[in-house]
Amino acid sequence: MKTRLLLVRHGQSEGNRRKIFLGHTDLSLSALGKAQAKAAAEYLSAFPPAAIYSSDLRRAVETAEPTAALHGLPIQTRRALREIDCGLWSGKPYDVIRETYKESWESFLKPLDPHLIRCAGGESVAEMAERFSREILRLGAQHEGETVFVFTHATVIRALALRCGYRSYFCDVPGPTNASVSEFIYENNILTLKEYGRDGHMEGISSGSHLE
Numbered sequence: 001m002k003t004r005l006l007l008v009r010h011g012q013s014e015g016n017r018r019k020i021f022l023g024h025t026d027l028s029l030s031a032l033g034k035a036q037a038k039a040a041a042e043y044l045s046a047f048p049p050a051a052i053y054s055s056d057l058r059r060a061v062e063t064a065e066p067t068a069a070l071h072g073l074p075i076q077t078r079r080a081l082r083e084i085d086c087g088l089w090s091g092k093p094y095d096v097i098r099e100t101y102k103e104s105w106e107s108f109l110k111p112l113d114p115h116l117i118r119c120a121g122g123e124s125v126a127e128m129a130e131r132f133s134r135e136i137l138r139l140g141a142q143h144e145g146e147t148v149f150v151f152t153h154a155t156v157i158r159a160l161a162l163r164c165g166y167r168s169y170f171c172d173v174p175g176p177t178n179a180s181v182s183e184f185i186y187e188n189n190i191l192t193l194k195e196y197g198r199d200g201h202m203e204g205i206s207s208g209s210h211l212e
Contacts, residue, residue, distance in 0.1 A: 001145035003186040005136060006047060007160070008067075008151045009176045009197075011036035012207040013059040016178065019094050022059075023086030023122065029062045035205050036179035041066035043181070043201035049073065050146035053139060055081040055153060063179065064151040075151075080135035083153035087122025111169035114159070125170055129159035133191070136160065140186025157182055164193035178207045 011033030015022035029037065044067050054064040056077040064075045089097050089104075098105050104120040114126040123131075132152075139148055158173040161182065167173045176182055180199035185192045199206060 001187070003140040003143050003145065004047075004147040005140060005184040005186060005191075006044065006049075006147065006149050007136075007157050007182045007184060008040055008044070008063065008149060009154050009157055009178060009180050009182075010055075010059040010063040010151060011040070011179045015059075015091075016207065020091060021086055021089045021094060021097055022057075023083055023090040023119070024057065025091040026058050028058050032205060032207055033059070033178065034062070036202060036207070037063040038066045039201050039205060040179040040181070041070050044149060045070055047147055047149075049149045050143050051076060051139075052149045052151070053078055053081065054151040055079075055083065057082055057153075060151045060153065064149070067149060067151075078135060080131055081150060081152045081156070084119060084125070084128040084155045085122040086119035088120040089122065109171055111171055114162070114170055117170060125155075125159055128156060129163060132156040133160055133163055136184070136191065137186065137189060140191065141189065144186075160184065160191070161193055161196055164191055166193050166196055177202065 012030045014027040017030045052068050052073045053076045054060045056079050068075045101120040107117045118124040154175045157176050162170050162173050176197035177199045180197045182196045183194040
């Protein structure tokens with residue numbers, strides 16, 4: 001039986017608003033991000049879930065809260081659903097990263113093997129993708145035949161889409177917009193991507209795409 005996994009990128013965070021690469025830095029949603037979380041909840045009301053999971057970082061949990069309240073379900077947090085560990089980039093403005101960590105920053109923008117794309121002092125894209133996809137596969141197997149919501153982050157969604165053949169290179173996978181929904185199907189320990197970055201429900205309150 002197939003499991004439907006709806007992966008929701010968090011709403012605009014204070015890091016997004018201030019153009020900071022957060023990684024594991026834990027900041028809340030902005031006022032706009034909270035409005036986006038409510039809009040996502042309204043959209044997701046058409047797909048009753050068996051369970052709601054989230055990264056344990058505040059921006060993901062806060063995005064999940066309106067949806068959890070609507071369905072009367074707890075938010076089950078998982079560290080494995082976190083954004084990429086961006087090491088020395090953590091909490092720094094994008095323009096500072098571009099100047100100070102030029103080599104590792106530029107690797108994010110080139111068609112390299114994911115094992116070679118690494119934040120300075122942090123995870124490689126391949127390490128992050130393995131950590132995240134292992135957890136998604138586990139949830140798919142656990143909830144066979146059901147619908148599950150997963151509130152998480154841009155870079156991990158990009159990496160999972162790449163693994164499902166969405167693009168040839170990581171740098172070619174666009175960042176999903178804040179509070180957008182990407183749909184994956186799990187069956188027989190295989191994930192397929194059905195739709196990437198659905199965001200029509202953000203009309204009028206979209207904040208575009210950011211790297212994480």
